[in-house]
Each structure stands twice: as C-alpha cells, then as structure tokens.
Amino acid sequence: MTFRALLYLGLSFALVGLASIVVWALIAGGARLDWNLLTGVPSTIDPNQAGYRPALLGTLYVIGGVIVLILPLGVGAAVYMEEYADSTKWWNRLIDVNIQNLAGVPSIVFGILGLAFIVRGPLGLGFVAAAGSLTLALLVLPTIILSAREAIRAVPSSVRDASLALGATQWQTIRHQVLPAARPGILTGLILSVARAVGEAAPLLLVGATVFVTFDPRLFSGGYSTLPVMIFQYASRPQADFRLLAAAGVIVMLALVLAMNAVAVWLRNRYEEQLSQ
Amino acid sequence: MPGPGAPSGDAPARRPLGAARPDYVGKVVKWVLFACASVSVAATAAIVASLVPATVRFLSQIPIGEFVTGTLWAPGFANPSFGVWPIVVGSLMVVVMSLSVALPVGLLSAIYLSEYAPARVRKIIKPTLEVLEGIPTVAIGLFAFLFLRPLAETLLPFLPWQGPFSVGVASLAVGLLIVPLIASVSDDAMRAVPRSMREAAYALGSSKLKVTLRIVLPAAISGIVAAIVLGASRAVGETMVVLLAAGAGNPQLSFDPTKGVQTITAYIAGTATGDISTGTLTYDTIFAVGAMLFLATFTLNMIAVRFVRRYREVYE
Numbered sequence: 001m002t003f004r005a006l007l008y009l010g011l012s013f014a015l016v017g018l019a020s021i022v023v024w025a026l027i028a029g030g031a032r033l034d035w036n037l038l039t040g041v042p043s044t045i046d047p048n049q050a051g052y053r054p055a056l057l058g059t060l061y062v063i064g065g066v067i068v069l070i071l072p073l074g075v076g077a078a079v080y081m082e083e084y085a086d087s088t089k090w091w092n093r094l095i096d097v098n099i100q101n102l103a104g105v106p107s108i109v110f111g112i113l114g115l116a117f118i119v120r121g122p123l124g125l126g127f128v129a130a131a132g133s134l135t136l137a138l139l140v141l142p143t144i145i146l147s148a149r150e151a152i153r154a155v156p157s158s159v160r161d162a163s164l165a166l167g168a169t170q171w172q173t174i175r176h177q178v179l180p181a182a183r184p185g186i187l188t189g190l191i192l193s194v195a196r197a198v199g200e201a202a203p204l205l206l207v208g209a210t211v212f213v214t215f216d217p218r219l220f221s222g223g224y225s226t227l228p229v230m231i232f233q234y235a236s237r238p239q240a241d242f243r244l245l246a247a248a249g250v251i252v253m254l255a256l257v258l259a260m261n262a263v264a265v266w267l268r269n270r271y272e273e274q275l276s277q
Numbered sequence: 278m279p280g281p282g283a284p285s286g287d288a289p290a291r292r293p294l295g296a297a298r299p300d301y302v303g304k305v306v307k308w309v310l311f312a313c314a315s316v317s318v319a320a321t322a323a324i325v326a327s328l329v330p331a332t333v334r335f336l337s338q339i340p341i342g343e344f345v346t347g348t349l350w351a352p353g354f355a356n357p358s359f360g361v362w363p364i365v366v367g368s369l370m371v372v373v374m375s376l377s378v379a380l381p382v383g384l385l386s387a388i389y390l391s392e393y394a395p396a397r398v399r400k401i402i403k404p405t406l407e408v409l410e411g412i413p414t415v416a417i418g419l420f421a422f423l424f425l426r427p428l429a430e431t432l433l434p435f436l437p438w439q440g441p442f443s444v445g446v447a448s449l450a451v452g453l454l455i456v457p458l459i460a461s462v463s464d465d466a467m468r469a470v471p472r473s474m475r476e477a478a479y480a481l482g483s484s485k486l487k488v489t490l491r492i493v494l495p496a497a498i499s500g501i502v503a504a505i506v507l508g509a510s511r512a513v514g515e516t517m518v519v520l521l522a523a524g525a526g527n528p529q530l531s532f533d534p535t536k537g538v539q540t541i542t543a544y545i546a547g548t549a550t551g552d553i554s555t556g557t558l559t560y561d562t563i564f565a566v567g568a569m570l571f572l573a574t575f576t577l578n579m580i581a582v583r584f585v586r587r588y589r590e591v592y593e
Contacts, residue, residue, distance in 0.1 A: 003486050007393055010385025011402070014460065017382075017453045018409040021420045028423065076313030084307050085314070097582065099317045104507065104578035105571065106514025108542045109324060112567045115549060116327030138320045145317065171306045192411075199413025202516035202542070206549040228415040228517075235419050235521060243423055250416045261411035265404045 025254055029247030037248050042213070042230065047241035052249055054213040055230035058129060059198060061219055062209075062226055065133025066140065066197045067190070073137075074144035074193070075179075075186055081145070082152040083174055103142035110139040111206030119207050127208025129217050129224040135207050136200060140193040147192060151185020152178060154272075184271040188264045195260035199253060201228035227253050328571060331564030338558060344565070348530050350539070352562045353548070361566065363530045367538035371448050371519055372512040374534065378452030379508055383459030384501065390460070391467040392489050403464075410457035418521030421450035426522065442524030442537025450518050455508040462507060466500020466588050467493050503584035510577035514570065516542040541570050 040051025077099075085092040114135030118125055125131040155178050163173040179186075204210075209229045217224035225233075227249060235246040292298070336344070339359045347360015386406070390399055426446045430438045470493050478488045494501070524537030531538060539547075545563050554560065 003489075004393065007385050007389040010382045011389050013382050014386050014453075014456045015402070015405065015409075017456070018406075018412065021412055021416055021453075024420050024424050025416065073313050073316050076310045077317065080307070080310035080314040084310060095314050095318055097579075098321055100582050101575060101578050102317050102321055104510050104514075104574060104581070105324070106516070106542065106574055108514065108516045108545050109567055109571050109574075111549070112545065112564065113320070113324045113327050116331070116564070117323050120555060121327065141317060141320070145314075169300050169303050171300075171303045195411050199411070199415065201413070201415045202520075202546055205546050210550055228413055231415050231419065232517065232521070235422065246419060247423065250419055253413055254416055257411055257413055258408060261408045265407050269404060 022254055022258070025247055025250040029244060029249070029251045032244050032248035033251065037245075037252065041215075042225075042233075044237075047234075047239065047245050050234075050245060052227060052230055052252065054215060054217055055225045055227045055249075056252075058132075058209065058213070058217045058224040059226040061129045061217055061224065062132045062136060062204075063194055063197055065130060065219065066137045067194060069133065069137035070141055070144050070193060071190060074141055074189070075148050077141075077145045078148035078152055078186075079174060079179070082149050083170070083178070099142050099145055103146065107139055107200055107202045108206070110135055111203030113138065114203055114207040125220075127223065128221060129219050131207045132204050132209055132224065132226070133219075135203050136197040139200065139203060140197050143196060144186075144189045144193040147189025148182070148186045151182040151189065151271075154185060155181045184267055184274075188268040188271065191260050191264035191267070195257045195264065198260070199228055199257045201226070201232055204229050205232075227256075324571065328564050328568040331561045332568045335558070335561040335565040338561075350544075352559050357558070359562065361569070364539050364541050364544050364566065365569075366530055366532070367444065367519075367523070368513055368540040368542070370444055370532065370534070370538060371451055371515070371523070371540055372509050374445060374448030375451035375455060375512045376505065376508055378449055379455045379459050380505060382452070383456045383504070383508070384463055386456065386460040387463035387467060387504075388489060388494075391464045392485070392493060403461075406457045406460060410461075412454075414454065414515065414517040415521075417450050417454050418447075418518040421446050421518060421522035425450060436535050437533070438535050440524070440537060442522065443535050444519075444523045444538045445534025447519050447521075447523035448534070450522055451512050451515050454515065454518065455511050458511060459504045459508045462504035462585075463497070463501050466497040466504070469500065469588055470496040497588065499584045499587040503581045503588075506577050506581040506584065510574045510581065513577070514542060514574050516546050519543045520546050541566050545570075 036049060037051045038056060039053050040049055041053055042055070043050035077095075081092070081096065081099075085095070087093060087096070114131060117123060118131045118134050119127055123131075123134075125134070159177050159181060160173055163177045164170070168176070204226055208223065209225050210233065213223045213225050215222070231246050231249040231253065234242045234249065237243075344359050344361055346362075347358060348362045349358040349360045350363040351358045390403060394402065422441070426441065426443055429443065429446050430436075474492055474496060475488050478492045483491070519540045520543045523540065523543065529536070529538065545567055548559065549563055
C-alpha cells in the first residue's frame with residue numbers, strides 16, 4: 001500500500017510539475033493577452049505596446065522552410081530504410097546507427113553546424129531566415145525519419161504481397177499501397193517534428209535569429225527572429241514589464257506547440273487502433 | 278501494362294520469355310531514396326567538419342594541458358585563461374542534480390504506468406505526458422527563472438541565495454524536462470518483459486510489489502539504464518534552461534547549488550550571441566568546447582542505443 005502511495009507521489013510530481021508551467025504562464029502573462037501582443041512590433045522602450053509580429057512571421061517562414069525540406073527527405077529516407085535497405089550491408093547499418101545518434105545530438109551543436117557550415121563556410125547564406133530553416137531541418141530530420149519508419153513498418157506485409165502478386169513493381173507498391181496506408185503515421189511524425197522546431201531557440205541563437213527586427217522578415221535577406229528567441233530576448237531584460245511580455249509570449253508559444261503535440265498524439269493513437277483492428 | 282515477358286505488340290521480342298522486365302524507374306527511385314537517407318550521414322559529417330578545423334586551430338594555440346587541467350575559464354578577458362574545468366563541472370552538476378530529480382520521479386511514473394495503472398488511466402496519462410514532453414525549453418527556463426527561483430528563496434530562506442541565478446533551481450527544471458523521456462523509455466522496457474514471467478512469479482505466491490521489484494525491474498534493467506544514459510545526455514546538452522536560470526555570466530568552480538554557474542552549452546550560446554569575429558581565439562573556443570560536448574553526447578547515445586538493443590533482442 002505504501003508503495004502504491006509512492007507511485008502516485010512520483011507520477012503526480014511529474015504531472016503537476018509540468019502542468020504548473022502552463023498554469024504559471026497563464027497567470028504571469030495573462031495581463032498582456034491582447035491583439036497587440038500578436039500584431040505589435042518589438043520595442044526596447046515601450047514594453048506595453050510591444051508585440052511579436054515579426055517574430056511570429058519569422059517563425060512561419062522558418063517553419064515553412066523546415067517542412068519543405070524534411071517532408072521529402074524524411075519520408076524518402078524512411079522508405080529507403082524500411083523497403084530497400086539490406087541491413088546486413090555495413091553502409092545501411094551505418095545510416096541506421098547514425099540516424100539514432102543524430103537524434104541525440106544537442107541542439108546547440110546544430111547551431112554550431114549552422115554557424116560554420118550554413119551561415120559562413122561552404123554554403124555562406126549569411127544570417128537569414130533560410131539558414132535558420134536549414135539548421136532546424138537537420139535538427140528535426142531524425143525525428144521525422146524515425147516516426148515515418150514506424151508508420152511504414154506498421155503497414156501489414158500482406159498489403160505489399162497482394163500488390164506485388166498483381167504484377168506491380170516495388171516502387172508502384174510503395175507509392176500506391178504502402179505510403180497511403182502509412183500517411184496518418186507520417187503526418188503524426190511531421191507534426192511532432194514541426195512542433196519541436198517551433199519551440200527551439202538554442203541553435204537559432206547561433207544562426208542569427210537574435211536581431212531586434214521591427215520589420216516583416218524575408219527568407220533570403222535581412223535579419224529575422226522567431227517566437228522563442230524573442231521570448232528569450234525579452235526575458236533577458238531586467239524591467240518587469242518585459243518579463244510580463246516574455247511570459248505572455250510563452251502563452252502564445254505553448255498554445256501553438258501543445259496544440260500541435262496534442263493533435264499528433266491523438267492522431268497516432270487513433271491510427272494505432274485502426275491498424276490493430 | 279504488360280506483365281513480365283508479355284508479348285509487346287509489333288516490336289520484335291528481344292527479351293526471352295520469363296526474363297524480368299528491367300525496372301529502370303525502380304533503380305532511379307532506389308538511388309534517390311538512398312540519397313535522402315544519406316543526408317543524415319552528411320549532416321554528421323558536416324558537424325565533424327565544422328568542429329575539427331577550429332578545434333585544431335584552438336589547440337595549436339592553447340596547450341592541451343592547460344585546457345583539460347586548468348581551473349580558470351576566462352576566454353574573453355584581456356588576459357585570457359582556458360582551463361575548461363569550471364564549465365565542465367557546471368555541466369556535470371546539472372546532470373547529477375537533474376537526474377536525482379528525474380530518475381525517481383520518472384521511474385516511479387513508469388512503474389505505475391506499466392504495472393499498476395488500469396488500462397483506462399494509462400490511456401489518459403501516457404498521452405498527457407507525451408504532450409507535456411513537447412513544452413519548449415524556453416518556457417521551462419523562464420518558469421524556473423521567474424517562478425521557481427523566487428519560490429525557492431521564499432521556501433528556503435536560510436540558504437545563501439545570491440543574485441538571480443541558481444544551478445540547483447535550473448537543475449530541478451532540467452529534471453522536470455527529462456522526466457517524460459525517462460518515464461517513456463523505462464515504461465517501454467518494462468512492458469517488453471513477457472507476461473509469462475510475471476505470471477510464473479504470481480503462481481509461486483508473490484505479491485504485486487515483489488513481482489515488480491524482483492522480476493520486472495531486473496528484467497527491464499537494460500532499458501532503464503538506457504533511460505538514465507539518455508537522460509544524462511539530454512541534460513548535458515540542454516541549453517535554454519541553464520542559460521536562463523543558471524546564468525551564463527560567471528564561470529566559477531563552485532559546487533554550491535544556490536549559486537549560478539556556466540555550463541558548456543550556456544558558454545557556447547552566450548558567446549556566439551555576442552559580437553565575435555571569425556578567426557579569433559574566442560570564436561575557436563566555441564568549436565573546441567562544442568567538440569567536447571559532441572563527443573560526450575555521442576558516447577552516451579551510443580551506450581544508450583546498445584542497451585535498448587539488448588532488451589529488444591532478449592524478448593523478441
């Protein structure tokens with residue numbers, strides 16, 4: 001009986017601790033929840049009028065780029081690993097281990113990669129939103145590959161056998177049978193990856209998303225910022241009004257990210273039930 | 278579409294009956310997909326390629342002895358010093374303290390979810406934890422900085438709190454951050470233990486507590502070790518929480534949880550955000566400590582992958 005109490009204690013600590021972050025944000029930032037928060041431009045002088053408009057647009061640009069990059073790359077890699085790769089070959093095992101490892105590389109290291117390789121160095125894009133997109137795309141690529149692989153693996157092999165038996169080639173089978181069946185699972189992975197990218201700040205600090213932009217950003221020129229980076233910037237200022245502004249930004253970000261996560265988890269549970277029927 | 282070996286109209290039949298139709302599309306597709314899969318290897322190669330030259334340049338100027346044994350970290354100063362211990366100790370403190378929060382909480386949650394929770398409760402709690410796992414680290418860092426730190430001072434006024442930063446509070450927040458990870462990996466490992474093992478123990482008259490502690494936990498130990506190692510790796514690499522709540526200002530060799538410290542990640546983020554120009558020694562230090570961080574997490578992840586594979590192999 002005492003052990004059961006201990007278990008409840010552990011679990012409630014986890015749930016209450018994490019839920020209190022959401023509750024705290026609502027209380028600490030609730031006073032600044034107005035339209036100006038979304039449509040106002042950043043200001044270093046007037047925190048009561050300042051808002052997140054350029055940062056929100058910057059987030060949209062960066063995330064748009066991330067989706068365009070990771071959807072074909074992630075799904076392509078997953079299809080290769082599940083349908084084509086012969087796991088006895090060393091290069092396929094290398095790719096497999098590498099994806100798992102890349103998933104655990106700290107996000108700040110991707111920031112270093114972005115700074116040395118994408119902003120400067122070989123690609124030389126400079127501190128622009130596209131550099132942020134590329135950096136975050138590499139960061140979340142393992143996430144989408146791993147979940148797309150799960151989804152493809154979950155498609156019963158009878159579906160493939162039936163298609164192949166009717167004379168379809170392997171690629172026709174994948175395109176017309178396997179991928180449509182795996183679509184909900186792939187979508188789940190995509191949403192989870194994008195939600196992670198939306199909330200990510202550390203690597204973007206290194207690839208230029210720190211400028212105080214008061215104009216609407218563009219993809220390949222000029223400075224940009226994103227929502228979490230802007231929150232960090234406001235939070236680093238000592239005045240209480242800026243902290244209120246930061247907390248209000250957290251509400252916006254949490255609403256966005258948690259809604260995406262909830263949809264993804266719901267979608268996956270539904271999809272798993274369908275497959276197991 | 279004619280099947281393999283089917284007569285193809287007026288064209289002279291060049292392929293013998295029964296020979297497979299050459300699938301050129303399939304070959305091209307396979308190569309394109311292989312290229313997609315190789316991008317992740319290219320990303321790793323690019324990480325190494327961006328870390329190595331600057332690290333070598335750094336080590337050619339700073340003797341490696343000073344770097345790994347020095348106890349003063351002051352790269353940006355007029356009289357710079359490059360002893361890496363203070364930021365390594367800062368990172369290790371975050372790992373140890375956050376794991377001492379996340380391990381009991383995560384493990385107890387996992388035991389409850391896998392062994393005790395009724396199916397209906399599990400169906401609600403597991404997704405809830407997964408959704409909460411998605412809380413951005415900036416939010417957690419801000420929560421720690423603006424709420425937990427003042428709260429800690431109110432609850433424990435007798436401790437020597439100074440300034441707005443505290444590595445103890447930051448670690449508590451990092452601990453909260455890795456609880457869902459530890460819970461879900463351990464839960465997977467415990468659920469992979471076959472039912473027959475539990476039933477055999479019940480048949481011999483064991484209580485639920487005994488089955489959990491003596492049968493399930495030892496059987497799932499490799500998965501639990503993997504969860505711990507992954508948690509440690511995540512804590513070493515965590516940036517935004519330590520940057521906001523532990524401070525990035527003063528790298529000091531201190532073991533006092535009420536004080537601020539600098540970690541490897543906070544140093545990188547703090548320095549790269551400031552005005553530094555390429556080619557300077559300060560610029561190169563980012564890569565040198567980044568290489569250290571990459572090696573440390575790479576090793577931890579390799580270990581974790583090995584342990585996960587072990588429990589999967591045993592029961593499948």
